[in-house]
Amino acid sequence: MTTATFRDRRIVVAAIASTVALGLAACGGDDGSEASVDAPDKLTYLVNAENGNIPPVLEDMAQGVCAEQNEVLPLEISSIPQAELDAQIQLLVGQDALPVMFAAGGTPEEGAKLWEAGKLVDFEKELEELGVLDLIEPGAISTIKNLYGGAFNFLPFQYNVEGIFYNKAYFADNGLDEPQTWDDLMAAAETFAAQGITPFAASGEQGWPITRLLSGYIYRSLGPDALQKVADGEAKLTDPEYVEAAAQIASLGENGYLGENVASLDYDSAQNEFLTGNAAMFYMGTWALTAINDPEQNQIGVDNVGFMPFPAVEGGAGSIDQYPSNVGLPSTFGSGTFTSEVGDWTKCITENFGEMSLRDQNTISGFKVVNDVPGLPPLTQEVQEIIATTSDTVLWMEALFNAKAGQDSSHNAALLVTGEMSPEDFMSMLQTDLDAG
Incomplete structure (x- = not known):
């Protein structure tokens, strides 16, 4: 990267930050409560380009176990380099144009700010109403709360102890x-x-x-x-x-x-x-x-x-x-587009992502695996048991x-x-x- 390019990018990011500061201040609210909801026509998802695990699983789900939800809200995934993710999310916040679903920025502090501004879904509330809160590992919830302002406001698509x-x-x-x-x-x-x-x-x-x-x-x-x-x-x-x-x-x-x-x-x-x-x-x-x-x-x-x-x-x-x-770079849903149709997608993800990620990508998530996945090495099974029995985590x-x-x-x-x-x-x-x- 040339010096001029780097300087220009800093100017752009500074301008974005100023816009976001005004936008977040205008939003008000500090409890993650949801404002008016706009009905989306797609399940748009912005994810960091380096993540090769989550998109393939979601795409498989859209064609399989979540096909019904995908028929109503087609999954549309876009990506951006992780180094640019914070600035892009901040820009979209300032434009009131957050995607339905998006990956966290690089620092937990930025995610906590979005929560305080009322921009994120309260998954403790929404998943309870959908009847699937018990399908999230307690340790993953504990980790997310420790990272993002004390609330369960991101989903653990990846989870590691x-x-x-x-x-x-x-x-x-x-x-x-x-x-x-x-x-x-x-x-x-x-x-x-x-x-x-x-x-x-x-x-x-x-x-x-x-x-x-x-x-x-x-x-x-x-x-x-x-x-x-x-x-x-x-x-x-x-x-x-x-x-x-x-x-x-x-x-x-x-x-x-x-x-x-x-x-x-x-x-x-x-x-x-x-x-x-x-x-x-x-x-x-x-x-x-x-x-x-x-x-x-x-x-x-x-x-x-x-x-x-x-x-x-x-x-x-x-x-x-x-x-x-840690929960890797977790993803969340915007509170301004969380309709009942988006809730249906969220429920399907919660019910199926853990098993499909483990089976297809050999990665452990914070979603519980309800069914046995054959062929897992003993150490992987041991780690799964540790995750399932851990409720109090540290960072x-x-x-x-x-x-x-x-x-x-x-x-x-x-x-x-x-x-x-x-x-x-x-x-x-x-x-x-x-x-x-």
């Missing part, structure tokens, strides 16, 4: 049980390191796989609201207990538990370290099941991969069953950060674990970003 994938054989060969506490985890890491096995594969190039470990420790030690308190200004990342969490993660690098090349490893390389047996553990979201279930990538065998939650911290306020989770490190803090967190995570940046300096940098707004 996060934890530690581990090599069962390495644990069994050393007489190690699945770690229940941080101390247990560190003892296992010491055992593997002594044998020349990298305890944890992690990408320092991406950075966020390291900060996921940091937020995991924060949640277990300080409780599930620890980062919400920071977002609300009730606590600071520079408080001693938060800095201590950063010091614990820094110690992973200091002790050699992340391997010698953590700073230069990208995501795929880190994943490969685990799947080829060079590393004993790999903290990641359950989207990694795609690679784990692929025999060409997984050289240790799918039956040799276990999955465990981030362990408890002794004396901590968090619980081991509070899984970090990830940068979920409630502003853009600058999110970027600095990921870009400097490797420096934290290589000793080039102290825990105090790392957390101070992020807090400065947050204070700047």
Whole structure:
């Protein structure tokens, strides 16, 4: 992108933001209540172009299980690069021209603003009236509420929990049980390191796989609201207990538990370290099941991969069953076009998307799978059971950060674990970003 093009785009986005600010202010309302409803003649859906999973499933549903709904409101999908999605949605809001259905923007804060302006459907209300609210996994609802202003206002077309994938054989060969506490985890890491096995594969190039470990420790030690308190200004990342969490993660690098090349490893390389047996553990979201279930990538065998939650911290306020989770880039319906016909489509999606996504795309969503899907690998079934029994979730490190803090967190995570940046300096940098707004 040339400098001139980038400058022009910034001007356009700034103009859009000004228009949206006026538009949202004019809308008023802060409870997601619906204003007058315009009847659409199509089920228009704006989605990020990078998403190759959701559109094919919806298209199959339109030709199959939802054909009746599609006859009334034909599905019409359009896409836009994710980097441009926020600006496009803001422009459409300012023009009062939101599509019937659309993907969330890049930051949860923008989705929360749309909710406060009364632009989004209250799915807790609408799905209850449609009789299908119980077909949404409680954990997915919890995650969406944590992200988008406390309301169930987006649908979980994708849903992942996060934890530690581990090599069962390495644990069994050393007489190690699945770690229940941080101390247990560190003892296992010491055992593997002594044998020349990298305890944890992690990408320092991406950075966020390291900060996921940091937020995991924060949640277990300080409780599930620890980062919400920071977002609300009730606590600071520079408080001693938060800095201590950063010091614990820094110690992973200091002790050699992340391997010698953590700073230069990208995501795929880190994943490969685990799947080829060079590393004993790999903290990641359950989207990694795609690679784990692929025999060409997984050289240790799918039956040799276990999955465990981030362990408890002794004396901590968090619980081991509070899984970090995310809903990818979720989608929603505009309140201004949510007619009974759109409701019929929504009901059909809720009843069928979970099963069809799992069967056709091998992806897990936050929609319950009512019928058995044959041929699922055991680990995928185990993850499904975890999702089905999880109701209280937490977020990830940068979920409630502003853009600058999110970027600095990921870009400097490797420096934290290589000793080039102290825990105090790392957390101070992020807090400065947050204070700047």
